Amino acid sequence: MLVMQEFYIHVIKFLQKYMVGIVFISVFIVMSGIGAIYYQVKDELPRIPKNLRYLNQQPPTEIYSRDGKVLKILGDRSYMTLDLISPHFQKAIIAVEDSTFYEHHGLDPVAILRAFYKNTVKGKTAQGGSTITQQLAKNLFFSFEKSYERKLKELLMAFQIESTFSKPEILEAYANQVYFGKGAYGINRASQTYFGKNPNELSLFQSAVLAAIPKSPNKVNPINNKEASVHRASYVLQRMVAEGYISEAERAEALKSELNLRTANTKQNPDSYFVDYVLNEMEEMYEKDFIHFGGLKIFTTLDSKMQQAAHDAAKHHIKFLESRMIKEAGQGNLEAAVATIDNQSGAIRVLLGGLDYSKSQFNRAVSSNRMPGSSFKPFVYMSAFENLGYHPGTVL
Numbered sequence: 497m498l499v500m501q502e503f504y505i506h507v508i509k510f511l512q513k514y515m516v517g518i519v520f521i522s523v524f525i526v527m528s529g530i531g532a533i534y535y536q537v538k539d540e541l542p543r544i545p546k547n548l549r550y551l552n553q554q555p556p557t558e559i560y561s562r563d564g565k566v567l568k569i570l571g572d573r574s575y576m577t578l579d580l581i582s583p584h585f586q587k588a589i590i591a592v593e594d595s596t597f598y599e600h601h602g603l604d605p606v607a608i609l610r611a612f613y614k615n616t617v618k619g620k621t622a623q624g625g626s627t628i629t630q631q632l633a634k635n636l637f638f639s640f641e642k643s644y645e646r647k648l649k650e651l652l653m654a655f656q657i658e659s660t661f662s663k664p665e666i667l668e669a670y671a672n673q674v675y676f677g678k679g680a681y682g683i684n685r686a687s688q689t690y691f692g693k694n695p696n697e698l699s700l701f702q703s704a705v706l707a708a709i710p711k712s713p714n715k716v717n718p719i720n721n722k723e724a725s726v727h728r729a730s731y732v733l734q735r736m737v738a739e740g741y742i743s744e745a746e747r748a749e750a751l752k753s754e755l756n757l758r759t760a761n762t763k764q765n766p767d768s769y770f771v772d773y774v775l776n777e778m779e780e781m782y783e784k785d786f787i788h789f790g791g792l793k794i795f796t797t798l799d800s801k802m803q804q805a806a807h808d809a810a811k812h813h814i815k816f817l818e819s820r821m822i823k824e825a826g827q828g829n830l831e832a833a834v835a836t837i838d839n840q841s842g843a844i845r846v847l848l849g850g851l852d853y854s855k856s857q858f859n860r861a862v863s864s865n866r867m868p869g870s871s872f873k874p875f876v877y878m879s880a881f882e883n884l885g886y887h888p889g890t891v892l
Contacts, residue, residue, distance in 0.1 A: 549672075556572040567770070570788045576668075603627060633651075676690075691758055734747065766848055813832070817830060834846055
């Protein structure tokens with residue numbers, strides 16, 4: 497027992513004496529390894545632009561109908577310099593996405609270890625460890641496959657970005673790149689989409705709401721789910737308090753303030769259901785980032801004139817039916833769905849999932865599983881006419 501105690505004492509004294517040297521050697525080995533890897537893959541890395549603002553000059557993806565109408569533009573951004581972005585937002589996004597942004601050099605080892613521990617405990621990817629610089633580096637790539645090789649290249653690019661540009665330049669580029677849901681890329685689009693104001697006019701609460709979105713753009717944006725958005729914004733404000741950006745009193749006051757969301761656009765766009773269908777189909781085949789940032793031109797089979805005619809006819813018929821219905825208490829409004837297929841090519845010419853996309857994004861044309869009922873009878877009768885020699889006067 498005494499021998500073991502003496503052994504441990506000697507080990508502790510050895511570590512205390514040579515700790516600096518051990519740390520230095522470990523860091524040297526790690527940096528040497530990174531240097532060797534960089535030397536091997538440096539020719540495969542994309543070139544960093546002289547100005548990070550060039551990153552926002554990537555052409556947007558455009559979706560067209562068969563008759564040339566632009567149905568949707570994805571990834572369209574307008575650039576805002578840092579002095580035109582609310583300081584509240586700058587502090588909020590750093591607090592929640594990368595609290596050591598001004599200390600690290602592209603990589604936050606503590607955040608990576610914390611994310612690794614939490615993800616291991618939960619058995620799934622529950623938390624990321626990427627810094628703002630790493631997230632920015634990701635958008636330098638035109639290949640969006642998920643692999644360890646790519647993550648390594650992103651890390652090397654992050655080091656390059658940190659050594660080439662200042663922290664304000666990196667933060668400015670990130671704020672103009674990040675996705676905020678509802679088709680809004682960059683802080684200017686997001687500010688206009690959700691609040692109808694310029695980024696330098698954002699309140700503390702509004703800034704926290706926007707900073708909360710990038711973690712899950714579709715689930716926590718205030719249009720899709722206001723309750724989840726406010727809950728996440730409360731966490732962002734807590735992080736701002738923890739980082740010393742605001743006081744507890746300022747946090748409490750912000751949560752009591754009005755969010756003042758922009759009034760929803762009530763203009764009916766019958767093409768939106770079809771656009772959602774196209775994007776869902778493409779995202780099953782390609783990475784979402786590639787679709788939004790690839791500068792693609794997507795040509796579809798939709799006939800925009802037929803689509804508009806179908807929408808007008810559906811509205812007119814539903815209005816006619818509702819004028820003659822006796823509704824029961826609690827009964828909702830009638831809805832409609834239309835799908836028109838070219839019987840020679842199988843191309844979709846019309847796809848209408850509802851009467852008003854701004855009120856309901858549920859696509860009844862493709863997602864509503866219902867029994868076909870009597871609508872299937874014409875196919876049965878036609879088969880009987882062609883194969884059994886039946887005619888409309890045949891008695892069954």
